[in-house]
Amino acid sequence: MTDGAAGYDVLVLGGGVAGCVLAARLSEDPDRTVCLVEAGPDFGPDRRAWPAGVLNARALPREEVWERGAAAHRIRGRLLGGSSGINGCWNTWGSEADHAAWARRGGPRWTATAMEPFRLAAVSRMGLREVPESEFSLWSGAALAAAAELGYGRVDMGTVGGPGYGTPLLNAFDGVRHNAAFAYLEEARSRPNLTVIGDATVDRLDIRGGRAHGALVELDGRRRTLVADSYLLACGTFGSPAVLMRSGIGPADHLLDLGVRPEADLPGVGANLADQPGVFVPLRSTDELNAALAAKEADGDLYVSRMLVRAAGAFCPDDSWNLHILPVAGPPLFGKLPPGQYEAGISAFVMNPVSRGTVRLTSADSAAPPRIDPGFLTDEDGRDLAVLRSGLEIVERMAAGTALKPLVGPVHGRPAQDLSDQDLRARLGTYWHPVGTCAMGTADDPLAVVDGEGRVRGTTNLRVVDASVLPTVPAANTQLPVLALAEMLADLIRGER
Numbered sequence: 001m002t003d004g005a006a007g008y009d010v011l012v013l014g015g016g017v018a019g020c021v022l023a024a025r026l027s028e029d030p031d032r033t034v035c036l037v038e039a040g041p042d043f044g045p046d047r048r049a050w051p052a053g054v055l056n057a058r059a060l061p062r063e064e065v066w067e068r069g070a071a072a073h074r075i076r077g078r079l080l081g082g083s084s085g086i087n088g089c090w091n092t093w094g095s096e097a098d099h100a101a102w103a104r105r106g107g108p109r110w111t112a113t114a115m116e117p118f119r120l121a122a123v124s125r126m127g128l129r130e131v132p133e134s135e136f137s138l139w140s141g142a143a144l145a146a147a148a149e150l151g152y153g154r155v156d157m158g159t160v161g162g163p164g165y166g167t168p169l170l171n172a173f174d175g176v177r178h179n180a181a182f183a184y185l186e187e188a189r190s191r192p193n194l195t196v197i198g199d200a201t202v203d204r205l206d207i208r209g210g211r212a213h214g215a216l217v218e219l220d221g222r223r224r225t226l227v228a229d230s231y232l233l234a235c236g237t238f239g240s241p242a243v244l245m246r247s248g249i250g251p252a253d254h255l256l257d258l259g260v261r262p263e264a265d266l267p268g269v270g271a272n273l274a275d276q277p278g279v280f281v282p283l284r285s286t287d288e289l290n291a292a293l294a295a296k297e298a299d300g301d302l303y304v305s306r307m308l309v310r311a312a313g314a315f316c317p318d319d320s321w322n323l324h325i326l327p328v329a330g331p332p333l334f335g336k337l338p339p340g341q342y343e344a345g346i347s348a349f350v351m352n353p354v355s356r357g358t359v360r361l362t363s364a365d366s367a368a369p370p371r372i373d374p375g376f377l378t379d380e381d382g383r384d385l386a387v388l389r390s391g392l393e394i395v396e397r398m399a400a401g402t403a404l405k406p407l408v409g410p411v412h413g414r415p416a417q418d419l420s421d422q423d424l425r426a427r428l429g430t431y432w433h434p435v436g437t438c439a440m441g442t443a444d445d446p447l448a449v450v451d452g453e454g455r456v457r458g459t460t461n462l463r464v465v466d467a468s469v470l471p472t473v474p475a476a477n478t479q480l481p482v483l484a485l486a487e488m489l490a491d492l493i494r495g496e497r
């Protein structure tokens with residue numbers, strides 16, 4: 001590690017999904033020195049040394065996170081591998097409309113066609129695979145039939161296409177979560193030109209005259225300055241805007257309130273937070289379903305969900321989808337049930353929300369958690385709420401059809417789509433796909449933080465490369481899109497030499 005002037009060619013700040021891709025791809029060139037810095041632990045090259053919870057793909061771990069016990073929408077991984085170390089291992093891809101929206105902001109490299117080689121590279125490197133037959137429970141099989149019953153056709157979830165039902169691509173093998181650190185760093189770690197530093201929190205960048213001159217990092221209770229020619233910020237949708245703001249890049253009035261001297265007044269930093277809200281409709285699992293799930297659990301093959309429906313709800317463009325309908329049955333995501341009993345139900349998620357939230361600092365101190373307002377269902381026209389209600393109608397029809405009804409019994413009570421706005425808001429959850437807080441945009445867009453190549457406006461050697469640069473959430477789970485965008489920008493950076 002360099003405390004002085006020599007430094008690295010590239011510093012990758014944040015060792016999550018995007019950071020692992022960047023570190024691996026850029027260090028493929030033996031003449032480029034790369035240092036990857038991660039706030040959380042690096043459990044090392046031997047998988048047996050990784051915590052069981054992080055490896056177990058049958059549940060969502062809650063240990064290696066930034067804030068234990070925090071509200072669900074704040075959950076994010078804090079370990080090498082980032083949120084891929086704690087996530088659901090589902091991989092899907094967005095629609096043509098999503099890519100068209102990105103290309104309008106970032107240029108032609110963001111179209112589905114132009115991104116295809118990078119999607120394929122990510123699929124291959126992560127070893128993404130179809131759901132094996134053995135992982136289907138009685139519930140998932142019936143859910144596939146229920147989707148067909150509603151008239152949906154089968155589609156490939158890993159590519160663009162249209163609405164329909166299918167199975168996600170998985171980065172889990174025999175119940176083991178295959179995170180981005182395994183996929184991208186296992187081989188790369190031995191390269192002499194790659195340094196990986198765990199337990200090192202980036203406080204801020206030293207920005208002067210539009211250039212980053214160093215990264216101030218807390219390591220072993222000491223503050224170090226790491227130096228490089230170029231800096232790639234990959235701290236994720238909550239972490240990257242926080243580092244930029246502490247570095248003086250962000251909305252000037254907010255920075256001045258916190259006593260941070262503005263280096264670049266970029267009002268878009270921490271604005272435009274977009275995440276996919278959803279509502280879970282609980283159903284009563286019958287004895288037959290409980291018994292089948294118990295047997296599956298005893299075999300070690302119980303997964304709460306293995307299929308989804310891409311559905312078109314209110315305000316959906318033709319031939320596209322703006323909802324994920326997600327039937328689940330298994331141990332509850334939150335809380336516990338008595339042995340032999342399981343939670344069953346179906347969620348509807350708003351995939352392309354127009355509502356926006358914010359990430360703001362509460363202090364210039366890097367140890368202070370940011371203020372995160374997801375802004376769910378806050379758009380003035382009530383569009384997201386309308387999309388959600390249209391999704392809940394589909395949920396209701398799916399649950400009442402002949403395929404699922406025998407497993408969950410009759411649906412009692414008021415249909416979810418008829419609940420009051422207040423009740424729906426009270427039941428709101430997240431699909432955990434936040435993006436947009438360092439959004440890319442054109443030069444005339446006052447809220448743009450980076451250009452289509454990830455360059456931070458007004459700086460010469462600083463890029464953001466992670467989920468935060470996406471100006472809109474795709475109608476997909478975001479891991480594969482983030483892997484692909486990091487592959488794409490790594491390829492671009494490699495070509496700059």
Ligand SMILES: Cc1cc2nc3c(=O)[nH]c(=O)nc-3n(C[C@H](O)[C@H](O)[C@H](O)COP(=O)(O)OP(=O)(O)OC[C@H]3O[C@@H](n4cnc5c(N)ncnc54)[C@H](O)[C@@H]3O)c2cc1C
Nearest residue numbers: 014016017018039082083087088090202236239467477479
């Ligand atoms: C509970 C949960 C479930 C999810 N399930 C799925 C799913 O099934 N499928 C899917 O496609 N997507 C899923 N996601 C989303 C997916 O994991 C993210 O889209 C993806 O990880 C984003 O990648 P990233 O590189 O932008 O951020 P991350 O992977 O979160 O990486 C950011 C990294 O930066 C580090 N960092 C942050 N601040 C600092 C700092 N100051 N100094 C040093 N390091 C820092 C963090 O510790 C982290 O390692 C889920 C997310 C969560 C939280």
